[in-house]
Amino acid sequence: MSDHLKPIGGNAYRGKEPIEGVFVDSVGKHLVVGQRDQSKRSGASIFLGKVGERVPSTEYFDYNVWLDAEFPHVVFVAGKRGSGKSYDLGIVLEGLSATDGNFSMKPSGFSSVLFDLQSQFWALGGTLNGQLAADVAQVDKLAKWNVKGAVKPPVLFLPVGSNPITGTERPMTVPxxxxxxxxxxxxxxxxxxxxxxxxxxxxxxxxxxxxxxxxxxxxxxxxxxxxxxxxxxxxxxxxxxxxxxxxxxxxxxGLFKGGQSVLDDILTPDRCSIVLMRDLPEDLKAVTVAVLMRQIERAMSRHHQQRKVAARTGAPEDRSKPSRIWVMIDEAHLVCPAGDKTSANEVIVDYVKRGRDAGLSLVLATQQPSAIDASAISQVDVTILHKLTIDADIAAATARLPAPLPSSTRVREKDISDPKLLVRELAPGEALISDSEASRTFVLRLRPRVSPHGGGEPML
Known part of the structure; x- marks a missing residue:
């Protein structure tokens, strides 16, 4: 169904060098970032948006950009407030939770968990309301792009002592x-x-x-x-x-009580879990992330070890856990800071190092790239970079681009070779996307989401 995605057209950035090293389907006009096997199209991928620039020798403008979900990735998303950083997390979560539609190619057995430090993803999986002012533009964009489909609602977990948002949350404690x-x-x-x-x-x-x-x-x-x-x-x-x-x-x-851990719930195949953490003090946020990520890493490591043994010996294979799990942290600099370390710093770094063998992907999002522990993003293989304005943040973010920046980009009738100026030029919904296997970083226009975004401006 992905072939029915509409071209968007409009103004484009113009890069100086061609984009190479990524999987390209010229017939269907698809480009897949993060794919490591170039012999065939990835069996699991998420529609992110469109190529937003014209390039010499090959014309990829308006090609559909997909993120491979089969190979374990470490993805870094950065951008100032309001630039689209959190929106990107919603796009990825929708792709991992799709029940049908043309914005996801995903086999069964994938799961995801988001540590939502600002509690703004509670609306994921809900229905857009064309009569609601906050949804009108989104509904119009979906029609323009012809993005269609549905998302399985997530399971919301609320730490005991926090204020409910929807009333459907499951209480969560930490033994x-x-x-x-x-x-x-x-x-x-x-x-x-x-x-x-x-x-x-x-x-x-x-x-x-x-x-x-x-x-x-x-x-x-x-x-x-x-x-x-x-x-x-x-x-x-x-x-x-x-x-x-x-x-x-x-x-x-009341948070630290014994009883049933939420781990088994989170590690249910084909489930999206969101931990709503806005009401927790900063130190409790870090500890909650540390405990659950440590448990996820250990459980998934044991699970994949058992699968490997079963494949070799013919023993029954355990199918009770997901084959892949994506862990995402919004405002990651709060729980994994560059300065005074929390208990989550070491756990996140360890998760990154061990993730490949255990089917673990990680997405870290921040509006302050200079404030996040450099060790946590040292293994990044895909970066999505939105507009930034602080020099220190631009320097930190561009230093973590796994592919080179273009030597020069033409933006609105001017040629830009300075990375700081290029990052400052990005409009809401635009980003630089960088893949470790690509010849260079290029401009991406993010797709509209199919479910409401709980963030954004306050209602008047």
Whole structure:
């Protein structure tokens, strides 16, 4: 059905060098970024938009641009507020959750999870209303592009203690026993070799030994009776008190409780999960991301190992988990900062390193590229870059483009060779897209979404 996508036409950027190294279907006028096997069209891909520039020797203007979803990717999306950064995440999520239509080619068994730090993706999968002012332009663009189809609504998870948005959210807690030492250090605002860090490390060891599925109340009880545990004999009472106050404050949030983990729900094949996190303090956001990403990586690693063993031995294959999972983080600089590290930094970096063998893709989106941990985006193979205006952010973002920028681009009757000027020229809905296998970065015009975007301007 993808052949029925309409050409858009209009003004185009003009690049100096040809676009090479990406899979091109000249008959259907499709171009696939991220595809590593050039012998045939990817069996799983997501329609992103159209080539927005004319190039010498080969004419790809208005070709349909698809993102390969079969190979595990690390995708970096950057842009100032209002440029379309979060909209891109919605496009990818729609492609992964499509039930029919001409904007996705996806086999069954793919799943996705979005850590929605601003809680703006609750409307994903809903129906556009042509009578609603916020939807009118989107409905018109869909008709112009001839993008058609439907999206399976996501499962919304709401951390306990947060304010509901739709009333359909599932409550979510984080079992204290699932937290690693780094998570506790982050929550308590201490370091491994400080007195409080040593105290919580030792207390946690005692709890694991005596009650593996411990609650915060069990940690409190241990610290209130330290004389019963030889491991705690060397600590000062003032250290115990400082840890106790923080633990009791965490317990009052209601977030850290034992019970059923949401992991099995998230790892349901063909499911999109969205964790609505706006109401969580920054440190709790980071820990929630760290815990769930760590669990996803470990579970998917075991799953793919079992599949490989089954293929070799003829044993029954476990089909209860997705073959691929895409994890996305909006405003990623808040949980994976370049400065003071959170417990999520190391987990995200580890996820990136191990992802290929476990079918793990990652999409990190930010409006402050200079504020995100460089290690987390060191393995990026696809970048989508929208308009930026701060020099430090432009420098950080263009440094992470996996393909070179064009030496010169003609934009609205002027030739631009300075990357800073080119990035500043991008209009809403336009982006530079860069693929590690492509000969150069090129201009992309993003498609309209088929479901409402919860972000944007406030209603008057």
């Amino acid at each position: 204290p026993s699932s937290l690693e030492l780094e998570d506790w250090l982050s929550l308590l605002g201490t370091k491994r070799f400080e007195a409080m860090g040593q105290a919580i490390a030792t207390c946690r060891q005692v709890a694991v030994r005596t009650k593996p599925n411990f609650e915060i109340a069990d940690l409190v009880a241990i610290l209130q009776r330290p004389q019963q545990y030889q491991d705690l004999a060397t600590f000062q009472q003032s250290t115990f008190d400082a840890v106790l106050w923080r633990l009791m404050a965490l317990d009052e949030t």
